[in-house]
Amino acid sequence: MYQYHCLNPIAEVGLKNFNGNYAKTDKIEDADAVLVRSAVMHDMDLPEKLCVIGRAGAGVNNIPLGKCSEQGIAVFNTPGANANGVKELVIAGLLLASRDIVGGIHWVQSERQNEEIEKLAEKQKKQFAGGEIKGKKLGIIGLGAIGILVANAAVALGMEVYGYDPFISVEAAWKLSRDVHHTTDVNEIYRECDYITIHVPLMDSTKGMIGADAIALMKPSVVVLNFARGPLVDQKAIVEALKTNRIHKYVTDFPTTDLANLKNAIVIPHLGASTKESEDNCAVMAVKEIQDYLENGNIHNSVNYPNCDMGVCKDAMRVTIIHRNIPNMLTKFTAAFGDLGINIEKLTNVTRGEYGYVMIDLGNVADEEEIEKIRAIEGVLRVRTMK
Ligand SMILES: NC(=O)C1=CN([C@@H]2O[C@H](COP(=O)(O)OP(=O)(O)OC[C@H]3O[C@@H](n4cnc5c(N)ncnc54)[C@H](O)[C@@H]3O)[C@@H](O)[C@H]2O)C=CC1
């Protein structure tokens, strides 16, 4: 029996896919699996029993990946599962910034008791007028699951789209509209575009990516949109730019007190993935990944270990080993099973950075004492057995 713990509410449609071998626990200490959305896990003690964390969403900056890797905990996310939800909010953000729709709605609210509101509206509306997004230049930084959907939707809305992503995957490139102007110089986006939207993960290398230098290149009429993570945009620089009208507007899904107090910031309370469809998609995918990992040892969409899939074990027993990516590990494992007189029927070994993962299907069952011998090999971080 496996136990799972939810650090955030996870859509029921996903949880109900856990088969009869799973029970929900309120105690993280008892959990084999943790499901999480945006709860910050950096200061949490990760129990020894914990094998897997499923992030029902894309961003994993709330999870201590280094600590997880060292403890032999596989971390999964759900690539693309909430991308459409975010894309739709980004399009809404473009439209909210192009005219003063929010100001107009506030005005109607402030006049809601006024019997003359109909007439008054026709007089007042000019203060909320704006432009159209058709024909304007949109720069997209990061062409992954979300960036691509935003790019293609913006093309369909008649925008001139510039895309920048030095690490774009081949699969992603195939999905991108041919009308997107591909740039290898992010400064071209800063200089040329009327709207700039960022869709990259928050990492040490991307933190503060849009800072004072980038802002200095932008047009004063520019609108910057950030639905990825607050710290990707240097807070001091953007607040200063908004206060001095150095840029026109900032639309973000990540509130701070400073931003919430600025008239030219449109601030949303992290609603990008808060749609029924996105929540359901993420939960279903996360549960599927967790089950396949716990029951079969297969790894799909891990952010800290390599992908590996040997399907369902048809031999006597499956052993999976997370180990350091150092010389001689595989030789030690095969020698150890040989010494124990246990035949290896199938074996896959894959590595990613500092870590390696081995899946071994055995011809006969190894007992706990024999498995302990594998655990004792230096460089081994976690050994699990399953049928
Ligand atoms: N507001 C919300 O509710 C949501 C926010 N997000 C945020 O959006 C981010 C992106 O999500 P997805 O598109 O699903 O992820 P993804 O992994 O599919 O795409 C990220 C893209 O950024 C690119 N990239 C990485 N470093 C870059 C750099 N220095 N310059 C340009 N491109 C770079 C990668 O090559 C990749 O193509 C997530 O990491 C998360 O932080 C994601 C989902 C919901």
Ligand SMILES: O=C(O)C(=O)COP(=O)(O)O
């Ligand atoms: O998937 C992501 O990266 C998100 O930002 C969505 O976060 P949430 O699951 O809505 O807390």
